[in-house]
Amino acid sequence: MSRLSVLAYIFGAVFFVVSCSFAVFYGSKVLTHDLPAEKKQSKEYNYHFVLVPEELDNEYWRLVEQGAKAAADKYGVLLEYAGPNQGNIEDHLKTIEMSAASKVDGILTQGLSDEQFTPLINRVVSSGIPVITVDTDAANSKRLAYIGTDNYYSGFLAGKALIQDTKGKANVAIITGRFYANHQKQRVKGFQDAVKGEKGIHIIDVVESEISRVQAAEKAYQIMKDHPEVNAFFGTSALDGIGIAQVVDKFVKPGKMYIVGFDTLPETLEYIRRGTINATVVQEPYEMGYRAVIMMIDHIEGKSVNPIVHTNTKILRVGDLPLSHLDRRGERK
Template sequence: MSRTWWKWVIYAGSIAALIVSASFTIYCAWKVYAYHQPGEGAAAEAEKNAFHFVLVPEELDNDYWRLVEQGAKAAAKETGVYLEYAGPRQANIDEHIHILEKAAASKVDGIMTQGLTEKEFTPVINHIVEKNIPVVTIDTDAPTSKRTAYIGTDNYYAGFIAGRALAEDMHGKANVAIITGSFTASNQQLRVQGFKDAVKEEKGIHIVAVEESHITRVQAAEKAYNILKKHPEVNAFYGTSALDAIGIAKVVEQFHREKGTYIIGFDTLPETIRYLQKGTIHATVVQEPYEMGYRAVKMMVDIRKGNNVPSVINTETKVIRKQDLPLRPSRNYEVNHD
């Protein structure tokens, strides 16, 4: 055979290989395109029927809100809906409202969030609802807004039982300082008011100071330090947000006043539990964040399906002490960081 013939064979083989390669590339590209297009079958039907919800917390990486997120995700998985979890890294009302507005602009099927303040949140919620996007408030209600429903703690009641617990544990005699997460957030206001109403008939209980922590450990500790410097007679603290009692406990230990200072706080963050086990924190008000998230998603599905839902569902709230540990079911108290 001549060299010319071999060259022709090699050239023809190369052309054939190029054709096969090009055909395979085109086939793969078509498969990728087809995968993302609406089509027949169960998968396409599920995609068409799925709801898209957004959960907007006060603070994205707060362990309390991570528990709400875990409950919401569990319900989303069960019901086949797509759930986004988006919010400020640290509590910031302007950023919070901006995220709500973005979610509404993207035409999601439902939004779950807090109604932190009447002045800022009620108009935003009303505007979202007017776009035919239902809103369910979690943890903090906006009762005068057009929200469809609220699910979460009765915050006035939570403050009231905290006040009764302190009165009982201190035998009706205490000089109390209150550190609250926010002077403007309605849930914090209700927790303070409930507490005050619970102790107002106790002649031996005096509220010496009320300070704001802006929902940070650092400022809670700073305010506790200043209170103890200015009012050494204070022998009891009440913290109304999840981080307040933690900051208070650190300062009380620095002053070596663990045995003479009573602390009652909110929630069951790991640090709170450790201080409770040590005896620095004496009691804490327990909420059900996982249940709030779980039931909010289920409720939102019912709303989108046209089913009637109650306007208010209050999850369980109670005061626990060291002897009540460990708490069960753990899903409401232990964050899964996986």
């Protein structure tokens, strides 16, 4: 081998070693950049709960979720918010079943239908997982407790408000979220019982909106078309009053239609301020979620829990709106 060949061989070997060294060095730099220097410790939780609402994107249930998450964060609970995107009883039941199968520490949900929810809740509780019903009770099940509105009483309050505001003279149509839902049925029954002794008040029709403001608006329009004598509405879910108000705002002269709705979503408050909605039933969804989590913790830790906890319910009218709804001169906006 010539001297030139030897030098070329040595140069090639040195180049190879240097190239490999650079590759290893920069490769390690890339890996070091991509991976944390020290593995982060995952947060530890005391318990794992699941909150299963009627539908995930419902504004009312988002308030329940906010309350539940606030309590969960405070007391070291991993809280999942899971359920159907839009109201679907089969998906709702399936979410409860899946939550139970994953062996969570507790389930918070509605008891929408005695026929379908009671057997499932009983099976879940028998498997060792406590269930608290929120907003809607399954009173005949083995649920640990119920926290939420006294739904019969809330409907009764709405009926009394209508009597007072209309001086006992009205032809009323009721738009309710779902015919099968326990809380909706109780609200309708409470309203009916409140007005049944009033000779000047007549319930003309009761229809279902399927918890949809669009359908509530469509049903309200159809009722006004089919029953021109109707001059009052009662909407039993958070979106019913809003849907009714949208139609009334467009087709009815101000002051010619009385509306009593449910809950205090921003749109509801705006319609009250404008005079389209005359009154609404106030619930406490945030409080329901917050206290439900605490009740579940108390039960797991061996403390006694009341089987029925009713949150506050009242009627709100324009004169009850907070100062945030007043202009700078102290007058109603």
